[in-house]
Amino acid sequence: VQSDFRHCTDDTWKAEYIDDSAISGVLGSDMLVVDGIKLRQTFGFALDVSNQYINRHYDGVFGLGAAALVPGSNILTFMKAAIDERVISEPVFSVYLPSHRRGTSAKGEILIGSIYATRYTGELTYASIVNTTKPERWVIAVDDVSSNGTTLGLSGQALIDTGSTSIRTSFPFIGTHYCVFEQGATPMY
Numbered sequence: 001v002q003s004d005f006r007h008c009t010d011d012t013w014k015a016e017y018i019d020d021s022a023i024s025g026v027l028g029s030d031m032l033v034v035d036g037i038k039l040r041q042t043f044g045f046a047l048d049v050s051n052q053y054i055n056r057h058y059d060g061v062f063g064l065g066a067a068a069l070v071p072g073s074n075i076l077t078f079m080k081a082a083i084d085e086r087v088i089s090e091p092v093f094s095v096y097l098p099s100h101r102r103g104t105s106a107k108g109e110i111l112i113g114s115i116y117a118t119r120y121t122g123e124l125t126y127a128s129i130v131n132t133t134k135p136e137r138w139v140i141a142v143d144d145v146s147s148n149g150t151t152l153g154l155s156g157q158a159l160i161d162t163g164s165t166s167i168r169t170s171f172p173f174i175g176t177h178y179c180v181f182e183q184g185a186t187p188m189y
Helices: 078-084 174-184
Strands: 006-016 022-034 037-049 093-096 109-112 138-142 156-160
Touching: 037 078, 078 109
Parallel strands: none
Antiparallel strands: 006 022, 022 037, 093 109, 138 156
């Protein structure tokens, strides 16, 4: 493996997440290869992390944000750089997150530039990204919400965030329907 790693000593970054956690540190750059995609990439070394990250068993955070790694900067996420450099066939990614509560030991997977055709059944519905004041986020329009065959008459916008288990919405009375969502959830594996 060859590397021409460069440490940017004075350049810092901070990422704040939907669950109010944050990670910050210094920047470096190197040639990264992820899922067969090779890009020169600026990335962050975490020096300060929120308490919930301290005793976790993972090596890092891989941002799939739609634009800048650091909002207001020209440092792109790997996904945005792959789109801009046209090194992926389509500007999409797939994430497989198995349910460990159901006893599976399967590991999560990510596929950049395509979808996992073997990881779902039925038809996919594509949604366009909505222009927002925060362009680094994946926000889509929601026409309605249904669970277990029951439509709830809710519409608005939804933030899609693979880095959080939070359900954040501006929909009124969503709490009364939370148990309906959980009961209506069907495993897709």
